[in-house]
Amino acid sequence: QRHILHELEQLREQPAKTADGYAVRLSANIEWAEELRLLRKHGASGVGLFRSEYLFLNRAEPPSEDSQADVYGSVARELAPEPVVIRTLDVGGDRILPSEQTSNELNPFLGWRAIRFCLDRPDIFRPQLRAILRASRHGNVRIMYPMVCCTKELKAANRMLEKCKDELRDEGVEFDENIPVGVMIEIPSAALCAELFAPHVDFFSLGTNDLIQYTLAVDRVNDHVSHLYEPTHLAILKLLQYVVEAGHKNDIWVSICGEMAGDPVLAPLLIGLGIDELSVTPILAPMIKDVIRKLKYSDARELAQKCMQYRSPVTVRRRCRELTREIAGEVLELLD
Amino acid sequence: QRHILHELEQLREQPAKTADGYAVRLSANIEWAEELRLLRKHGASGVGLFRSEYLFLNRAEPPSEDSQADVYGSVARELAPEPVVIRTLDVGGDRILPSEQTSNELNPFLGWRAIRFCLDRPDIFRPQLRAILRASRHGNVRIMYPMVCCTKELKAANRMLEKCKDELRDEGVEFDENIPVGVMIEIPSAALCAELFAPHVDFFSLGTNDLIQYTLAVDRVNDHVSHLYEPTHLAILKLLQYVVEAGHKNDIWVSICGEMAGDPVLAPLLIGLGIDELSVTPILAPMIKDVIRKLKYSDARELAQKCMQYRSPVTVRRRCRELTREIAGEVLELLD
Ligand SMILES: [Mg+2]
Ligand SMILES: [Mg+2]
Numbered sequence: 001q002r003h004i005l006h007e008l009e010q011l012r013e014q015p016a017k018t019a020d021g022y023a024v025r026l027s028a029n030i031e032w033a034e035e036l037r038l039l040r041k042h043g044a045s046g047v048g049l050f051r052s053e054y055l056f057l058n059r060a061e062p063p064s065e066d067s068q069a070d071v072y073g074s075v076a077r078e079l080a081p082e083p084v085v086i087r088t089l090d091v092g093g094d095r096i097l098p099s100e101q102t103s104n105e106l107n108p109f110l111g112w113r114a115i116r117f118c119l120d121r122p123d124i125f126r127p128q129l130r131a132i133l134r135a136s137r138h139g140n141v142r143i144m145y146p147m148v149c150c151t152k153e154l155k156a157a158n159r160m161l162e163k164c165k166d167e168l169r170d171e172g173v174e175f176d177e178n179i180p181v182g183v184m185i186e187i188p189s190a191a192l193c194a195e196l197f198a199p200h201v202d203f204f205s206l207g208t209n210d211l212i213q214y215t216l217a218v219d220r221v222n223d224h225v226s227h228l229y230e231p232t233h234l235a236i237l238k239l240l241q242y243v244v245e246a247g248h249k250n251d252i253w254v255s256i257c258g259e260m261a262g263d264p265v266l267a268p269l270l271i272g273l274g275i276d277e278l279s280v281t282p283i284l285a286p287m288i289k290d291v292i293r294k295l296k297y298s299d300a301r302e303l304a305q306k307c308m309q310y311r312s313p314v315t316v317r318r319r320c321r322e323l324t325r326e327i328a329g330e331v332l333e334l335l336d
Numbered sequence: 337q338r339h340i341l342h343e344l345e346q347l348r349e350q351p352a353k354t355a356d357g358y359a360v361r362l363s364a365n366i367e368w369a370e371e372l373r374l375l376r377k378h379g380a381s382g383v384g385l386f387r388s389e390y391l392f393l394n395r396a397e398p399p400s401e402d403s404q405a406d407v408y409g410s411v412a413r414e415l416a417p418e419p420v421v422i423r424t425l426d427v428g429g430d431r432i433l434p435s436e437q438t439s440n441e442l443n444p445f446l447g448w449r450a451i452r453f454c455l456d457r458p459d460i461f462r463p464q465l466r467a468i469l470r471a472s473r474h475g476n477v478r479i480m481y482p483m484v485c486c487t488k489e490l491k492a493a494n495r496m497l498e499k500c501k502d503e504l505r506d507e508g509v510e511f512d513e514n515i516p517v518g519v520m521i522e523i524p525s526a527a528l529c530a531e532l533f534a535p536h537v538d539f540f541s542l543g544t545n546d547l548i549q550y551t552l553a554v555d556r557v558n559d560h561v562s563h564l565y566e567p568t569h570l571a572i573l574k575l576l577q578y579v580v581e582a583g584h585k586n587d588i589w590v591s592i593c594g595e596m597a598g599d600p601v602l603a604p605l606l607i608g609l610g611i612d613e614l615s616v617t618p619i620l621a622p623m624i625k626d627v628i629r630k631l632k633y634s635d636a637r638e639l640a641q642k643c644m645q646y647r648s649p650v651t652v653r654r655r656c657r658e659l660t661r662e663i664a665g666e667v668l669e670l671l672d
Binding site: 110120147151187210215216 | 442445456486523524525526546549553570574575
């Protein structure tokens with residue numbers, strides 16, 4: 001095992017490119033600026049998901065615009081020219097801001113979360129948008145909205161962003177005028193209507209954990225039903241395929257930042273479906289990179305086409321596992 | 337208004353057929369056997385959804401197999417030869433059996449509900465299936481499973497049903513050997529993979545209330561987010577269209593028993609999408625029948641085709657409203 005780990009660490013400086021030369025972007029999900037050193041250690045390129053809510057959760061009041069701008073700016077500077085995708089505040093659900101009343105929602109996962117909360121609370125959303133914009137001059141910063149279910153929300157968020165840009169211009173504060181904006185695709189309606197979002201964004205990022213939960217109506221931390229949580233359900237594969245098609249038809253980059261992306265068994269399937277970027281927990285990056293480098297893109301395409309034909313999620317997973325075992329059995333050894 | 341109501345009541349004996357001769361099935365949703373008289377009064381044909389959970393909710397212990405067989409049998413007898421679709425127990429979510437512990441689920445709508453609960457609790461499910469089978473010899477009885485998200489569940493429910501049939505045969509108890517079995521399509525994965533369900537059932541019934549909630553990740557009784565609950569979101573229309581296509585390709589009857597079916601503004605759109613049956617609250621049946629009888633099926637088809645092209649749910653609703661106003665303005669007067 002130590003031998004395998006050592007081998008994987010040697011990949012740090014190698015590109016995430018398949019054996020037949022197809023480039024995949026392999027980035028990292030982080031929660032704290034302090035995790036940036038893990039990116040270098042494990043050889044991930046840039047941050048595909050910076051979960052900004054952790055700046056908010058362990059303090060009595062929301063952080064000021066200035067202190068947010070400092071954190072985002074330092075991350076941007078350290079990573080430049082690699083990108084950092086900052087997700088706007090994703091609270092609600094199982095993460096309640098200390099400054100808010102507990103919500104007493106019957107079903108918080110179907111409730112006042114993320115962009116829904118932020119659009120209703122410009123006192124919290126505006127300072128964050130301004131802080132991200134201010135940080136953008138220090139590097140390659142991108143903004144991403146979570147939990148968008150309709151274009152009305154997406155347009156409202158973009159209007160708020162434009163207003164913040166206007167303010168900063170008036171104040172003479174520099175920022176990246178072309179800061180890319182993306183939307184998380186993690187609600188079934190967003191996946192089903194991705195083409196309606198395309199004119200309003202520069203990239204899609206599939207949040208598969210939530211997408212699977214909603215598509216199957218399964219809370220995966222509920223022991224009574226977690227056995228129904230199936231990343232390889234045909235419904236999920238259809239949604240992923242649809243989002244990639246809608247994205248690429250509109251020149252939109254498609255990333256995945258859910259746990260699926262960091263599963264060495266599923267990565268070939270995702271690449272075969274046309275996903276452009278896998279954003280994973282830093283520690284998983286070496287394994288995923290190893291799989292990518294030993295994979296042929298043509299085999300990944302074939303695998304994806306086959307998997308779209310299977311009726312059972314178990315068959316899909318088995319076929320995926322066979323391919324990973326064949327090309328990178330040592331990774332499965334590490335995991336088992 | 338009294339005049340309009342009087343006119344509508346005159347439709348009682350008239351068929352639910354469009355002006356150009358296309359027959360729609362107009363049935364009723366009921367919770368109690370006592371509501372059967374409302375069917376006759378309001379001119380609905382048969383019961384498209386009998387919500388069996390009300391037999392269970394206002395008593396300390398689940399009703400016995402015998403007492404269930406009595407209720408289902410009397411409903412079947414009274415309606416024969418019209419069908420009654422009995423939905424198996426749909427508890428969990430916001431309806432907890434008095435005999436069960438409160439569930440303490442963080443998100444009950446994504447939890448241990450309906451078929452998920454029943455498959456884990458044969459002590460409750462088996463007596464109900466046996467009672468429905470026993471009732472089936474008295475009329476035109478159909479079984480329907482709620483909240484199915486994958487074929488594994490559907491097959492398990494059917495296996496349990498076959499076991500109950502075997503038992504009854506051994507006991508020499510008569511039942512309808514060809515009792516039709518249906519599945520509710522109310523979880524996005526079920527809609528997206530309806531073709532996988534088709535080999536295992538005789539009909540689909542779209543539970544649009546839940547389908548909309550899950551597809552948009554919106555709890556519609558949560559005041560913070562209920563404004564996002566949009567029956568005319570393009571994602572919903574796509575799912576409805578997909579289910580109808582998958583159904584009809586496999587000779588499967590497609591019904592809707594959600595609130596959408598009883599909305600005079602939306603009924604023409606649903607008919608235009610190819611829905612075979614609208615199952616509504618009895619009191620709404622006269623209005624829906626009036627709209628159907630004044631509607632041209634060709635106009636409904638055209639409306640549906642147009643609505644699939646609109647980007648905004650508001651535009652869809654407006655177009656639907658225009659058609660209903662044009663053909664049956666008096667119904668909108670009643671509602672406004
Ligand atoms: Mg999420
Ligand atoms: Mg339901």
